[in-house]
Amino acid sequence: MSVNMSKWAQIAKENVHNRPAGNGRLAGKITIVTGAAQGFGKGIAEELYKEGATIIVADMNLPLAQQVAQEMGERACAVAVNVSDEESVANMVAETVEKFGGLDILVANAGVVRSGPLAEFERKDFEFVTAINYTGLFLCCKYAAMIMQAQHEADPDAMYDIIAMSSKSGLEGSNKNFAYAGSKFGAIGLVQSFALEMTAYNVKVNAICPGNYLDGPLWSDPERGLFVQYLQAGKVPGAKTVEDVRRFYEAKVPMNRGCLPIDVARAVMYCVEQKYETGQAIPVTGGQVMLN
């Protein structure tokens, strides 16, 4: 490992009271959002930026991340990261401290899906999903913890947040989508365990479990989106058009629509603003999944 993290932890410690300007409920909060070049991550990053946070748009797709950061404004910058690669994650955190002086919020949002029936599913696809959604979450939390623990030493009253993007598939099984569901259940296991350890450093660790983002690229992409794929695969009985497939999925939600980035961003705001909850998995599903 060529990144000298103790150097960056020391710099974060020295800068704990030195935060970028910004107005709003998250003024000054230095925030990494992984997978923020598109989808939920982009929407979360934009909302937090509007609330005064400084944003690191961290994504594997650097050109798109740069475009997103530029459109947001001067308190945003793009960083290239592959969350499944330890050196790359260390670099992301080091670059954040180098540029802005510390780290207050990690939104570990980057994630991928590979689905298929059990008897046909390839081990490489299983490992691909696990490496990004599960191991990648561990790596991002590990390097964020190094900085947050150092900052805690310098300012024991300050609170920090780690927020992991799980899914409604982290709360109940998902048919022919077990690699994804397993990784998202696993994310909640990590979150609960990190939460127990990190209270000692005033770091809250929570998970958010969104419902389907039906308007997002994963579902709505006209060529590769799940609506088109499910229509072609005949997964929805009687469906003749993409709209039929869409209505079928909307009808599963008591509130009758898909989850939107603003819904998830509001849950992120809740995680940060409340001061008495950690280790939770918060559903944002329009009533589709209810906790016991």
Ligand SMILES: NC(=O)c1ccc[n+]([C@@H]2O[C@H](COP(=O)([O-])OP(=O)(O)OC[C@H]3O[C@@H](n4cnc5c(N)ncnc54)[C@H](O)[C@@H]3O)[C@@H](O)[C@H]2O)c1
């Ligand atoms: N879309 C949904 O319906 C839905 C529902 C529940 C939970 N989620 C979760 O929300 C998160 C975001 O989902 P989305 O639908 O917005 O995804 P998306 O595919 O639209 O965007 C994911 C982003 O992550 C980036 N990325 C992928 N692999 C990466 C890696 N190894 N390192 C860094 N960046 C990487 C991609 O470049 C992309 O910009 C994921 O964790 C997903 O599992 C999504």
